[in-house]
Amino acid sequence: MINLKAVAPAPARRSPPVLYDVRDSIAKITLNRPRFRNAQNSAMTYGLDSAFQRAAHDEAVAVIVLGGAGDHFSAGHDIGSPGRDLDVSYPRRTLWPDHVGRPGVESRLRREAEVYLELVRRWREVPKPTIAMVQGACIAGGLMLAWACDLIVAADDAFFMDPVLRMGSPGVEFFAHPLQMRPRFAKEFLFLAERVDAVRARELGMVNRVVPRAKLEAETFAIARRIAAMPALALTLAKRAVNFAEDEMGLRASVDNAFALHQLAHAASAEVSAGDAILGATPQSMRRAAAESGTGDPVE
Ligand code: ZN
Numbered sequence: 001m002i003n004l005k006a007v008a009p010a011p012a013r014r015s016p017p018v019l020y021d022v023r024d025s026i027a028k029i030t031l032n033r034p035r036f037r038n039a040q041n042s043a044m045t046y047g048l049d050s051a052f053q054r055a056a057h058d059e060a061v062a063v064i065v066l067g068g069a070g071d072h073f074s075a076g077h078d079i080g081s082p083g084r085d086l087d088v089s090y091p092r093r094t095l096w097p098d099h100v101g102r103p104g105v106e107s108r109l110r111r112e113a114e115v116y117l118e119l120v121r122r123w124r125e126v127p128k129p130t131i132a133m134v135q136g137a138c139i140a141g142g143l144m145l146a147w148a149c150d151l152i153v154a155a156d157d158a159f160f161m162d163p164v165l166r167m168g169s170p171g172v173e174f175f176a177h178p179l180q181m182r183p184r185f186a187k188e189f190l191f192l193a194e195r196v197d198a199v200r201a202r203e204l205g206m207v208n209r210v211v212p213r214a215k216l217e218a219e220t221f222a223i224a225r226r227i228a229a230m231p232a233l234a235l236t237l238a239k240r241a242v243n244f245a246e247d248e249m250g251l252r253a254s255v256d257n258a259f260a261l262h263q264l265a266h267a268a269s270a271e272v273s274a275g276d277a278i279l280g281a282t283p284q285s286m287r288r289a290a291a292e293s294g295t296g297d298p299v300e
Contacts, residue, residue: 034070175258
């Protein structure tokens with residue numbers, strides 16, 4: 001869900017897709033493809049995993065803040081930027097073997113089980129507090145990153161949506177919707193693919209705080225500093241206790257179930273769409289469909 005009008009010649013020196021910085025015991029991880037509204041290609045996903053590992057292992061880091069460069073947190077998984085790297089092999093981080101060169105279902109399952117399921121779970125379970133700092137678009141795969149964090153601080157211009165039903169899928173791979181926003185609204189969120197603004201997201205329990213856009217970073221870091229002053233072990237234990245409770249409420253099992261349905265949906269789409277597992281969806285087609293249904297331009 002990126003705007004191809006924004007495509008420009010590749011810069012002579014590419015900036016990394018993820019930035020990492022530590023200030024006063026707070027690690028700041030930044031999604032850094034602002035030209036493409038931080039659409040997530042695999043280079044970004046693996047960069048993100050490296051950054052989380054670095055922050056987790058650095059004794060000087062007490063709290064991790066995850067943000068996005070530019071006007072948007074993340075417009076989702078990359079379905080059309082020039083840096084789309086679906087068929088590139090990267091060194092594996094989990095026990096799922098490489099997907100490249102494998103046929104259809106097997107290739108998708110291997111790739112998505114690693115980058116969209118197991119890595120997201122790993123980030124959710126980093127034994128340090130994490131805060132998502134969200135401005136602008138937080139769409140589909142963007143939701144997965146925000147949901148993996150412990151707290152979400154949203155700017156007043158932030159909005160949330162999962163329009164992947166239009167691609168034939170029940171929802172994004174890390175299907176936490178029913179626990180993030182209660183089941184009945186989760187259905188509305190998925191069925192209508194509408195934007196949910198920051199205030200509504202807070203009312204639904206998905207967002208902790210809504211702050212003015214200009215103060216997003218200052219307010220997020222103020223919260224991070226307060227958390228960083230708490231006893232580190234107790235924070236780890238509190239996080240594990242809540243995550244365990246969330247899994248007991250059904251998060252882990254329902255994500256596993258929906259992930260299998262998601263793979264079934266990709267296979268069904270590929271079967272009727274000349275092998276295209278997302279029904280030929282492009283950033284342009286997603287924009288058009290959203291405009292026609294009046295749900296708001298997903299990449300405006
Ligand atoms: Zn998928």
